[in-house]
Amino acid sequence: MREIGHFIGGKHVAGTSGRSSNVYNPATGEVQATVALASVGEIRAAVENAKAAQPKWAATNPQRRARVFFKFVELLNTNMNELAEMLSKEHGKTVEDSKGDIIRGLEVCEFVCGIPHLQKGEFTEGAGPSIDMYSIRQPVGIGAGITPFNFPGMIPMWMFAPAIACGNAFILKPSERDPSLPIRLAELMIEAGLPAGILNVVNGDKAAVDAILTDPDIGAVSFVGSTPIARYVYGTAASNGKRAQCFGGAKNHMIIMPDADMDQAVNALMGAGYGSAGERCMAVSVAVPVGEDTANRLVEKLVPKIESLRIGPYTDDKADMGPVVTKDAYNRINGLIDRGVEEGAKLVVDGRGFKLQGYEDGYFVGGSLFDHVTPDMDIYKTEIFGPVLSVVRAKNYEQALELPMKHEYGNGVAIYTRDGDAARDFASRINIGMIGINVPIPVPLAYHSFGGWKASSFGDLNQHGTDSIKFWTKTKTITARWPSGIKDGAEFVMPTMK
Numbered sequence: 490m491r492e493i494g495h496f497i498g499g500k501h502v503a504g505t506s507g508r509s510s511n512v513y514n515p516a517t518g519e520v521q522a523t524v525a526l527a528s529v530g531e532i533r534a535a536v537e538n539a540k541a542a543q544p545k546w547a548a549t550n551p552q553r554r555a556r557v558f559f560k561f562v563e564l565l566n567t568n569m570n571e572l573a574e575m576l577s578k579e580h581g582k583t584v585e586d587s588k589g590d591i592i593r594g595l596e597v598c599e600f601v602c603g604i605p606h607l608q609k610g611e612f613t614e615g616a617g618p619s620i621d622m623y624s625i626r627q628p629v630g631i632g633a634g635i636t637p638f639n640f641p642g643m644i645p646m647w648m649f650a651p652a653i654a655c656g657n658a659f660i661l662k663p664s665e666r667d668p669s670l671p672i673r674l675a676e677l678m679i680e681a682g683l684p685a686g687i688l689n690v691v692n693g694d695k696a697a698v699d700a701i702l703t704d705p706d707i708g709a710v711s712f713v714g715s716t717p718i719a720r721y722v723y724g725t726a727a728s729n730g731k732r733a734q735c736f737g738g739a740k741n742h743m744i745i746m747p748d749a750d751m752d753q754a755v756n757a758l759m760g761a762g763y764g765s766a767g768e769r770c771m772a773v774s775v776a777v778p779v780g781e782d783t784a785n786r787l788v789e790k791l792v793p794k795i796e797s798l799r800i801g802p803y804t805d806d807k808a809d810m811g812p813v814v815t816k817d818a819y820n821r822i823n824g825l826i827d828r829g830v831e832e833g834a835k836l837v838v839d840g841r842g843f844k845l846q847g848y849e850d851g852y853f854v855g856g857s858l859f860d861h862v863t864p865d866m867d868i869y870k871t872e873i874f875g876p877v878l879s880v881v882r883a884k885n886y887e888q889a890l891e892l893p894m895k896h897e898y899g900n901g902v903a904i905y906t907r908d909g910d911a912a913r914d915f916a917s918r919i920n921i922g923m924i925g926i927n928v929p930i931p932v933p934l935a936y937h938s939f940g941g942w943k944a945s946s947f948g949d950l951n952q953h954g955t956d957s958i959k960f961w962t963k964t965k966t967i968t969a970r971w972p973s974g975i976k977d978g979a980e981f982v983m984p985t986m987k
Contacts, residue, residue: 499685515581516802518850527693532700539658542686547656560681577803579667594646601654628656629708638664651957734948739900746906761929822875829868899942
């Protein structure tokens, strides 16, 4: 049995806590490895390595820091097939979907290759009599990232790339469900020229999370996961004097206006609702057709497409989606489908009981479609995180707009329409962080920032884009006046430019 430990100080380290967790093959249900769960002492060992290495890395000029990421991007491209298969084997998503996961992380690494420009400060000559004023951005010191199972390549890179490019050392605590890829990324960073100790990967559970949140030498924490844990991480980090950005759950709506291209909207819903078996924080899980005719046409076109979804293991290169990640996830999703039936929603396509020949013990859930869902139902309020799409019928545009506006979550939302006025009004009024106009999954590119509103996000600064540079650095402002500009005598009033 393969045993996965940690990556500390530039090398593999076996776990010493005596605790471990199983890593499953979601397609077969078989245990394929065990992963060590770190103790407080092991987290502290990673912090000590980071603390020793960080000052020299921070003093390295930004061009040289950027060169590490230029090389890392090259290595990601060279090793793409190996990395994608490694990801798929533990997560279950298709290999092509895994490549997309890695590429979206790679794009953030490309963005931070511009760190010499991104980390520049500001300068004002003659801000006052013989006074110059300037600001500089310096690293926070040691940052940490706590990442989820659903994007084990992309989200770690969204965190560690800007943090390290800014001159910080980094402690990554990935999901224990699919831990192999994050360790491989750390190996490639060393190969790209990163000094040992700057990127440490420590596997673990809540004990490791709490050790990170209370460690006095960690200055900033980034988290992605469920909303209850995001609240906990944000509050605990703040109470321990750390800055934090925490991203939680979602219930992403897609509004389909009567004038929308229905074939385009249906194809968008299929990919956004059922891709990666719905295990995406930006998955569309609620379709909101405006008007009964629009709703009827939408459901009529969706049903045969859902029924013909090709579901298979990651080794099937023709599969549209694979299994969900664990047996617990499988049971939870099926339980929520049961709940939707109990609540009176119409289960138009039932994905329960799906079995794949030769993979009967795998965690496969068939695509499911509910119609006539109402906002009071649990299946509407809860993030199902599986291949389940709910149709909530709206009488008009205002009623459709009200649904995502009133929902607890505010991660992403989309509208499908040919009407520019409706699209512009929608983008202006909606209280959601990321908006798609005829785009189903509006995840911004690396040079813009990613982040939701309401209970989907805690903290003032988002991931990647220029927000990430601000989050992983502190601003220092210097006011300078040299002796030739200094007047004789003490000044007892508040200095102003008057």
